[in-house]
Amino acid sequence: MNRGYFADMSELKQHSGKIAVANKILIPAMAAVKFPALEVNYSDGTGLKLPIASNGDDVVDRSDVPQASLLCLSFRASSQSMVDSWSVPFLDAFGNSGKVQLYEVSLIDSWFLSLSLVKRLLLRMMRKSSPDGREGVLQRQIVYSFGDHYYFRKELKILNLLTGYIFLLDKFGRIRWQGFGLATQEELSSLLSCTSLLLEDK
Template identity: 75%
Template sequence: MNRGYFADISELNQHGGKIATANKIIIPAVAAMKFPGLEVNYSDGKTLKLPITSNGDMVAADKAAVPKATLICLSFRANSQAMIDSWSGPFLDTYRNSDDVRLYEVSFIDSWFLCWNPIKQLLLRMMKKSNYGGKDAVQKQVVYSFGDHYYFRKDLKILNLLTGYMFLLDKFGRIRWQGFGLANEEELSSLLSCTSLLLEEK
């Protein structure tokens, strides 16, 4: 888990960030693992706990706010942004009018200096801008996670910090599909079809 930058670079040169192919079919609910809890910050300083999930004692009004499908894109280094965009762009185009879908792009910041509270607040203010200008139901929500993410990465078996990681979650926060690196057409098709299946689940 604590391997060096050069090991990541070497691996990136071999496969361009495609550490594995995306799931071709949806992961059955009984076999799906839960996405580990993660606290993130919006650029205005507000915090959010991901994933947003449903549980048995929620009132009807709260249940309406729980998405049936959530795509969470993880970026640990700036160079993976193009990989994230290759998935999030088509996803947003397809489901922009759906009230039951959410899209989060999470940027991880692990430098102790940037996590120092005065610097963190300054950094968030610098990043404060509209993430998406449209009025569609689904908007790309860019959020930031500060601090040591060792155990979070360990839970998700994330080794290479130079590639992008995509996770499609159902309303219970279970990982039902995952992808890596740059998207290709076949993988995008599997993401979109799996999302449609989640929207149909009761």
């Protein structure tokens, strides 16, 4: 878990961030594991706990719970293009759905950037540079998580910090599909069909 940058870079050169092939089908509900709780902040400083699930403590109204959530994780700015390769087509496909949520999560491990004052300044800068959302019901929600993510990464078996990690969750916050690195057309088709199946699930 504590391997260095050069090990990650060496691995990245071998497979360009594609550390594994994405799921072709939905992970069965009985075999699916819960996505670990993660505290995040919007650029305006507002806090949120992910995932938003029907058995979550923070959910007051059951109608606020999405049928499906796509969480795109990046630990380094260099993986943003990987995240975009998944999130943009997802947004195009489900832009008019009120039952889906899309979060792009930047995880910031630096103890210095996690200091209260520095964190506030950084979030203010992010607010100025945040891209405008597209028209539609579904919006790309960009959030940030500060602090030590060792145990969070351990639960999700995340080793390489230079690639992007994509998780499709159901309404109970369970991981039903997973992708890595840059999306291929076949993987995108799999993601979109698996999301549609979750939306049909009552």
